[in-house]
Amino acid sequence: MVHIADKVVKLFIRNNVVKEMEYDIYFYGMKLFLGEMINISLILLIGMLCGRRIETIVFLLAFIPIRVFAGGYHASCRRNCTLVFTGSYMCLCCVWNYIILSNSVLESYLYVLMIIADIVILRLAPVEHKKRPFEPNQVPVYRRKIRIRLLFVNMVVVLTIFMSNRMKEMGLFIILALFLISILLIVESIKNIRYEANSVVLDEE
Numbered sequence: 001m002v003h004i005a006d007k008v009v010k011l012f013i014r015n016n017v018v019k020e021m022e023y024d025i026y027f028y029g030m031k032l033f034l035g036e037m038i039n040i041s042l043i044l045l046i047g048m049l050c051g052r053r054i055e056t057i058v059f060l061l062a063f064i065p066i067r068v069f070a071g072g073y074h075a076s077c078r079r080n081c082t083l084v085f086t087g088s089y090m091c092l093c094c095v096w097n098y099i100i101l102s103n104s105v106l107e108s109y110l111y112v113l114m115i116i117a118d119i120v121i122l123r124l125a126p127v128e129h130k131k132r133p134f135e136p137n138q139v140p141v142y143r144r145k146i147r148i149r150l151l152f153v154n155m156v157v158v159l160t161i162f163m164s165n166r167m168k169e170m171g172l173f174i175i176l177a178l179f180l181i182s183i184l185l186i187v188e189s190i191k192n193i194r195y196e197a198n199s200v201v202l203d204e205e
Contacts, residue, residue: 039082056089059089066149069146072127073184110175113179126139157171159171
């Protein structure tokens with residue numbers, strides 16, 4: 001991926017799309033872009049293998065716009081990030097296919113899960129990563145964007161309740177996206193608390 005990003009940016013430079021002095025910025029951005037494309041492609045592949053192609057697209061459409069501003073857990077490297085994201089989605093698909101579908105009562109509890117996820121997201125987001133801290137003016141802007149997008153996806157879920165079973169399933173996959181976001185926020189929040197606690201101990205020493 002690094003090699004591809006390097007080739008693409010150098011191609012941009014040769015064609016005067018970007019300046020040579022801007023290599024580092026575009027190289028970093030291209031690495032992130034390619035990494036995200038790999039993640040999305042793998043998630044779509046998993047969705048196809050599980051027979052949930054459309055549901056997976058709906059999941060991503062709900063997950064990505066909120067996750068971008070909400071922050072939360074980030075793995076130490078791109079490979080681990082891919083493993084965590086794809087592994088989490090595989091687990092959600094397995095829970096859906098082998099547990100939720102076999103017990104219709106559990107579907108009702110997913111709406112309770114949505115309320116819990118909403119509370120967590122509204123309470124914690126945005127959560128910064130220590131290696132990528134927010135600017136002071138970014139927090140209120142991000143929080144407002146999160147609330148608007150969260151309100152929108154919640155409205156979509158509520159609307160699907162009164163539609164066909166197929167559309168209701170789409171809404172339930174949106175809930176799974178919100179659930180995963182809330183888990184990532186909780187994990188990163190715990191990491192930040194531990195990091196701050198360790199910093200205090202080191203300062204006292």
